[in-house]
Amino acid sequence: MLLVTLSAGKAVNHFFGGYGMGLGRYGMYFDPTYILVLIGVVISLAASAKVRTTFSRYQREMARCSLTGAQVAERLLHANGIYDVQIAHVNGNLSDHYDPSKKVLRLSDSVYNSRSISAVSVAAHEVGHCIQHARGYVPLSLRTSLVPVANIGSTLSWVFIIAGLFFSSMYFLVTVGIVLFSLAVLFQIVTLPVEFNASHRALAELERNGILASDEIKKGKKVLSAAALTYVAAAAAAILQLLRLLLLYGRRRN
Ligand SMILES: [Zn+2]
Numbered sequence: 001m002l003l004v005t006l007s008a009g010k011a012v013n014h015f016f017g018g019y020g021m022g023l024g025r026y027g028m029y030f031d032p033t034y035i036l037v038l039i040g041v042v043i044s045l046a047a048s049a050k051v052r053t054t055f056s057r058y059q060r061e062m063a064r065c066s067l068t069g070a071q072v073a074e075r076l077l078h079a080n081g082i083y084d085v086q087i088a089h090v091n092g093n094l095s096d097h098y099d100p101s102k103k104v105l106r107l108s109d110s111v112y113n114s115r116s117i118s119a120v121s122v123a124a125h126e127v128g129h130c131i132q133h134a135r136g137y138v139p140l141s142l143r144t145s146l147v148p149v150a151n152i153g154s155t156l157s158w159v160f161i162i163a164g165l166f167f168s169s170m171y172f173l174v175t176v177g178i179v180l181f182s183l184a185v186l187f188q189i190v191t192l193p194v195e196f197n198a199s200h201r202a203l204a205e206l207e208r209n210g211i212l213a214s215d216e217i218k219k220g221k222k223v224l225s226a227a228a229l230t231y232v233a234a235a236a237a238a239i240l241q242l243l244r245l246l247l248l249y250g251r252r253r254n
Contacts, residue, residue: 031248033243033244033247033248034244036240036241036243036244036247037240037241037244039240040236040237040238040240040241041237043233043236043237044230044233044234044237046233047226047229047230047232047233047234048230048233050226050229051094051226051227051229051230052094054118054222054223054226055094055110055118055122055223055226055227056118058116058117058118058121058219058220058222058223059110059114059116059117059118059119060116061116061117061118061219062115062116062117063115063116063117063119063120063211063212063216064213064216065115065120065210065211065212066115067115067120067211068112068113068114068115068119069107069111069112069113069114069115069119069120069122069123070087070089070107070111070112070113070123072119072120072123072124072127072206072211073087073105073107073123073124073126073127074087075209075211076123076124076127076205076206076209076211077105077127077130079205079208079209080127080130080131080134080205081134082130082131082134084103085098085103085104085105085130086102086103086104086105087104087105087107088104088105088106088107089106089107089108089109089112090106090107090108091108091109092108092109093108093109093110094108094110094122094227095108096108096111096122096123096125096126097126097129098126098127098129098130098133100129100133100140100144101144103133105126105127105129105130107122107123107126111123117212117216117219117220117223118223120206120211120212120220121202121203121206121212121219121220121221121223121224122223122224122227124202124203124205124206124211124220125198125199125202125224125227126198127201127202127205128197128198128199128200128201128202128205129194129198131201131205132194132197132198132201137194137197139190139193139194139197140194142190143187143190143191143194146183146186146187146190147187149183149187150183150184150186150187150188152180152183153180153181153182153183153184153187154180154181154184156177156180157177157178157180157181157184158177159177160173160174160176160177160180161173161174161177161178161181161245161249163177164176164177164249165249174249175249177245178242178245178246178249178250181241181242181245182242184238185235185238185239185241185242188231188234188235188238188239189235189238189239191231191234191235192231192232192235195227195228195231196228199221199224199225199227199228202220202224203217203220203221203224206220
């Protein structure tokens with residue numbers, strides 16, 4: 001739930017999908033390691049189904065504070081002495097994110113004007129990222145600096161791998177491709193502490209500022225835990241994909 005996730009994550013996922021399909025047909029018949037890719041796909045689909053059902057369940061339940069997601073975001077930012085972050089509306093579903101480069105917190109349709117437990121929790125999570133940024137939380141800076149690297153890694157790794165396989169005299173290119181892919185995997189792994197920490201901060205802030213009561217906090221925690229699960233699934237899928245590359249090509253060096 002951060003811009004960097006959306007851009008880099010999309011590229012990484014695109015690569016997983018593209019690669020899986022491209023060599024997948026061949027792999028399904030001759031390559032048992034393809035099962036690793038399928039496990040990754042199943043984990044990702046299960047996590048995304050879980051976040052959608054949990055979000056929509058608590059979207060129907062209004063928080064007693066009667067504040068919208070946007071109002072909660074503003075209140076929590078101010079409570080933390082942050083006045084230079086702009087709160088904006090963004091189209092889409094679960095497209096909420098904080099853009100550290102522009103200092104804009106963008107909340108989606110189902111969060112910005114909604115007073116539901118889900119909306120309030122997601123808004124607070126995004127404020128969690130703003131607080132990380134304002135306080136110089138190291139994993140966030142690391143992740144932000146990894147975005148271009150992860151994008152390049154996920155986009156170019158397959159080019160190197162295919163080229164290395166095609167020109168057998170240049171098999172070292174496969175290794176270069178795997179190293180590039182590892183950088184994209186590293187990005188997914190660094191994302192985990194950033195996301196868990198933002199949710200942890202969100203729940204603490206909602207409680208401290210009296211926005212959600214303790215019974216509501218438990219529900220908000222379910223929403224944010226489900227969202228965190230999608231990042232765990234993405235990281236697991238990336239690691240499985242890397243493992244597959246290593247099993248397939250790791251030992252065939254010149
Ligand atoms: Zn997030």
